[in-house]
Amino acid sequence: MTRCECFLKARASRLIDAARIPARYACCDLSNFRIQSNPTLASAKLVAEKFIDRYPIERTGLLFEGSIGVGKTHLAVAVLKELILRKGIPCLFYEYRELLKSIQNSYNNEVHTTELSLLRPVFETEVLLLDELGAVKPTDWVWDTVGFILNTRYNDNRTTVITTNLMNEPAMGTGSRSVMRADTLGDRIGERMRSRLHEMCRVVHMEGEDYRQKLRSAR
Ligand SMILES: Nc1ncnc2c1ncn2[C@@H]1O[C@H](COP(=O)(O)OP(=O)(O)O)[C@@H](O)[C@H]1O
Numbered sequence: 001m002t003r004c005e006c007f008l009k010a011r012a013s014r015l016i017d018a019a020r021i022p023a024r025y026a027c028c029d030l031s032n033f034r035i036q037s038n039p040t041l042a043s044a045k046l047v048a049e050k051f052i053d054r055y056p057i058e059r060t061g062l063l064f065e066g067s068i069g070v071g072k073t074h075l076a077v078a079v080l081k082e083l084i085l086r087k088g089i090p091c092l093f094y095e096y097r098e099l100l101k102s103i104q105n106s107y108n109n110e111v112h113t114t115e116l117s118l119l120r121p122v123f124e125t126e127v128l129l130l131d132e133l134g135a136v137k138p139t140d141w142v143w144d145t146v147g148f149i150l151n152t153r154y155n156d157n158r159t160t161v162i163t164t165n166l167m168n169e170p171a172m173g174t175g176s177r178s179v180m181r182a183d184t185l186g187d188r189i190g191e192r193m194r195s196r197l198h199e200m201c202r203v204v205h206m207e208g209e210d211y212r213q214k215l216r217s218a219r
């Protein structure tokens with residue numbers, strides 16, 4: 001017995017709504033991701049396609065790293081949409097900054113959400129896309145919260161897809177920091193969490209020009 005097509009379509013449309021993909025990324029698909037003879041983009045797209053094909057047999061997530069505007073969020077959203085449309089997998093998009101803000105807000109008595117009710121979908125969704133990991137200056141609270149979320153998903157064997165603009169390098173610490181050096185991912189989420197990420201995700205490096213700027217200069 002198989003489900004009728006309209007049932008599957010209605011389910012996919014419910015899952016797309018529930019995934020909270022921001023409107024500006026709603027049109028991001030694999031089909032409109034241009035590789036523009038850039039080998040890192042071509043290989044990132046291949047890894048994404050292979051990941052979609054093999055899920056859920058292979059549940060290791062993806063960590064898209066690279067500079068701003070190379071298409072990390074585009075590709076990560078495309079992966080989420082394919083998992084929903086082709087495989088009916090419940091997915092959730094969260095921007096890192098927004099997630100931390102919402103958790104902090106939940107401590108405010110006037111907002112009637114609790115930290116737990118907010119975090120439950122983040123823990124429980126089958127595939128989480130955490131966009132722009134490390135985009136907030138770290139405090140002990142940020143380290144604890146990120147550690148809590150990633151460790152819970154790791155322990156429950158759930159898949160996390162991540163994007164980051166930061167260099168995926170170890171923490172250099174404030175002591176040895178030169179004035180000009182940008183923070184690394186290790187600086188922002190802690191070295192323990194960075195190494196946990198490498199167990200949870202396959203690292204996909206993307207480099208190239210900022211796509212938006214390129215479009216602007218082409219015009
Ligand atoms: N290779 C690409 N092909 C098509 N569109 C792209 C590509 N790279 C970026 N874009 C578009 O440029 C904009 C910025 O890309 P985004 O994925 O947000 O970059 P990043 O997350 O790496 O900073 C988005 O509108 C995205 O759809």
Ligand SMILES: [Mg+2]
Binds near residue numbers: 072073074131132163
């Ligand atoms: Mg992005």
